[in-house]
Amino acid sequence: MFTDIHNCCMLLGTADDILILCHKSPDGDTIGAAYGLYHALTHLGRRAAVRCSDPLPEKFAYIHGGIEMPEFEPQLIIAVDIAGPGLLGPALEQYADRVDLCIDHHVSNSDYAGLTLLDAQAAAACEVMTSVIRHLGVPLTKPMADALFTGCATDTGCFRYSNTTANTLRTAADLIDAGADSARITNDLFETVSRKRMTLENRIMDTLEYHFDDRCATIVMSRALLDELGAKVEDLEGIVSIPRRIEGVDVAVAFRENPSGTYKISVRTGEKANASAICENFGGGGHVRAAGCNVPGPLEHAKELLLEAVRKELTGA
Amino acid sequence: MFTDIHNCCMLLGTADDILILCHKSPDGDTIGAAYGLYHALTHLGRRAAVRCSDPLPEKFAYIHGGIEMPEFEPQLIIAVDIAGPGLLGPALEQYADRVDLCIDHHVSNSDYAGLTLLDAQAAAACEVMTSVIRHLGVPLTKPMADALFTGCATDTGCFRYSNTTANTLRTAADLIDAGADSARITNDLFETVSRKRMTLENRIMDTLEYHFDDRCATIVMSRALLDELGAKVEDLEGIVSIPRRIEGVDVAVAFRENPSGTYKISVRTGEKANASAICENFGGGGHVRAAGCNVPGPLEHAKELLLEAVRKELTGA
Numbered sequence: 001m002f003t004d005i006h007n008c009c010m011l012l013g014t015a016d017d018i019l020i021l022c023h024k025s026p027d028g029d030t031i032g033a034a035y036g037l038y039h040a041l042t043h044l045g046r047r048a049a050v051r052c053s054d055p056l057p058e059k060f061a062y063i064h065g066g067i068e069m070p071e072f073e074p075q076l077i078i079a080v081d082i083a084g085p086g087l088l089g090p091a092l093e094q095y096a097d098r099v100d101l102c103i104d105h106h107v108s109n110s111d112y113a114g115l116t117l118l119d120a121q122a123a124a125a126c127e128v129m130t131s132v133i134r135h136l137g138v139p140l141t142k143p144m145a146d147a148l149f150t151g152c153a154t155d156t157g158c159f160r161y162s163n164t165t166a167n168t169l170r171t172a173a174d175l176i177d178a179g180a181d182s183a184r185i186t187n188d189l190f191e192t193v194s195r196k197r198m199t200l201e202n203r204i205m206d207t208l209e210y211h212f213d214d215r216c217a218t219i220v221m222s223r224a225l226l227d228e229l230g231a232k233v234e235d236l237e238g239i240v241s242i243p244r245r246i247e248g249v250d251v252a253v254a255f256r257e258n259p260s261g262t263y264k265i266s267v268r269t270g271e272k273a274n275a276s277a278i279c280e281n282f283g284g285g286g287h288v289r290a291a292g293c294n295v296p297g298p299l300e301h302a303k304e305l306l307l308e309a310v311r312k313e314l315t316g317a
Numbered sequence: 318m319f320t321d322i323h324n325c326c327m328l329l330g331t332a333d334d335i336l337i338l339c340h341k342s343p344d345g346d347t348i349g350a351a352y353g354l355y356h357a358l359t360h361l362g363r364r365a366a367v368r369c370s371d372p373l374p375e376k377f378a379y380i381h382g383g384i385e386m387p388e389f390e391p392q393l394i395i396a397v398d399i400a401g402p403g404l405l406g407p408a409l410e411q412y413a414d415r416v417d418l419c420i421d422h423h424v425s426n427s428d429y430a431g432l433t434l435l436d437a438q439a440a441a442a443c444e445v446m447t448s449v450i451r452h453l454g455v456p457l458t459k460p461m462a463d464a465l466f467t468g469c470a471t472d473t474g475c476f477r478y479s480n481t482t483a484n485t486l487r488t489a490a491d492l493i494d495a496g497a498d499s500a501r502i503t504n505d506l507f508e509t510v511s512r513k514r515m516t517l518e519n520r521i522m523d524t525l526e527y528h529f530d531d532r533c534a535t536i537v538m539s540r541a542l543l544d545e546l547g548a549k550v551e552d553l554e555g556i557v558s559i560p561r562r563i564e565g566v567d568v569a570v571a572f573r574e575n576p577s578g579t580y581k582i583s584v585r586t587g588e589k590a591n592a593s594a595i596c597e598n599f600g601g602g603g604h605v606r607a608a609g610c611n612v613p614g615p616l617e618h619a620k621e622l623l624l625e626a627v628r629k630e631l632t633g634a
Contacts (some may be wrong), residue, residue, distance in 0.1 A: 157508075158475065158476060158477045159475060159476040159477075159486075159503075160475045160476075160503050160504075160507050160508060161503075162500035162503075162504065164499065164500070164503070165493065166490040166491070166493040166494045167490070169476075169486040169487070169489050169490035169493070170486070170487060170490045172486050173483040173484070173486040173487045173490070174483070176482065176483040176486070177483045182481065183478075183479035183481070186476075186477050186478075186479075186481070187477075187479065190477050191474075191477060191478075191562055192562055192563075192564050193562050193563055193564065194563070194564050195527075195531065195563055195564060195565070198522075198525070198559075198560075198562075198563050202519060202522045202523065202525070205515075205519045206519065206523070208515070208519070210512075214512065242515075243515075245508055245509055245510050245515075246509075246510055246511070246512055246515050247509050247510065247511050247512060248512070
């Protein structure tokens, strides 16, 4: 059942031994919101613990590093930034039917928790959590501010994406005033790139091709290249968005060769094409701007299939 | 003489026929601040005009497009975002000794104007100008907001650089509330790249080399490549910053071949090296984090010279 911030804080006010859950493949927003809440609850003298099905990335160690989480039988279970129970991951799926409160910003939230505080206008769960902590009457400390600023930054591409609102920027400003080390956080997360990633991006962009009067751009991630550079799937995150940024490109397609010789396709589109419609031709799908599917190889065949689907989407015929 | 916002607004309150000057090679901040002030003054019923020595870039046409500037003999001359008279450019240098008021945020401002409102804490001249317009009692309109938001975004790498403060973010939030089309502006300026630029970046990054345990990264822009791609100097802006972003790189050096065969060197450094010190070895200079110089060719000779200077800077010997 959806609820408001007042009832959310009433519930938070009643319990001790509070378990806070992050979603699997944790990002800056779920980690930041969870640790922001953790610090607020311990400030109020409660016992709390954050748990996640996957290890928390090292790059967010300034949020989670050095904090030992206690073991206890939870009286209250809170999910943060988790739109549906499928995102809990193997280690936490035991809680799927037992989440008392969900604090989220995804419009797609499936209302699986006992109570859900949903602000779909918020760019980040950390933006919602900052309001919750204020409503609890807890002063924002530096550890809270570092955690909450992180989610506001990571879920907006550091305030570049269209989900960034005046409230997002004001929240970030308040978190800087509360001690968030915004200069270091934004530098480390957005202005620094690993040597491996730089090489990967460069070598993959060497395969760039244009089609249909340059409205479609394709890149290829061959098995040979990925093996040569020792690249894992997670190293490739977001690379398909690079050709999407090229002026005039409505559809970007990445062809990633699977070990079996089939191709994993990622499609990103601008306002003039539907990525999901393209991928549905091959049994895949996703969102309007981002979707995926698998197609058979070899590469020439995969390209032929995809480009025909792109042509249909661009021309409507 | 340096002054405060009250005296600045007193001066703005006294005059009509106000000429507003941008710096040469105009960027989003000087254009945004100038047009923000222009709209505020015309709102007050004053005659005002913006002038710049160079054409205003097409990408900022949403700020300057379709506005005809009147001709008049100025009673008041205002420079915005111009740290010294040398930045006026040929068409405006006639005003070098006649600037009545300068509104700026550069700590290096040479105090060349009659009065100077300097806020060196501000990330952008547009941040200062937003305060000035408020102090004038003029309500922020959409044209002002689009112009002023632009400078706040462009001078901070869209709120990524360390100059971004809580006040910068709050100012940007207020400008969004006043109607700035922040989603379109940030998408067009930061999330879109021309096909030519994408090719240039990729081909130049193909030349990436590491030195001194990967603490120095070099790239080469050969005449052959620049001619092949029809690249002008302005097309290369900021490319030297790409290798600087690589984790562990303290010094990035770009070698750009001049038509004469000499090399224009651009150096960017992190916290552990002084770019200006490196370039001073060759009669150049600049800032601690960004500097330049010229060295003789051929490329092997230029590299030898520069790498020896980088080695000295990194090892202190």
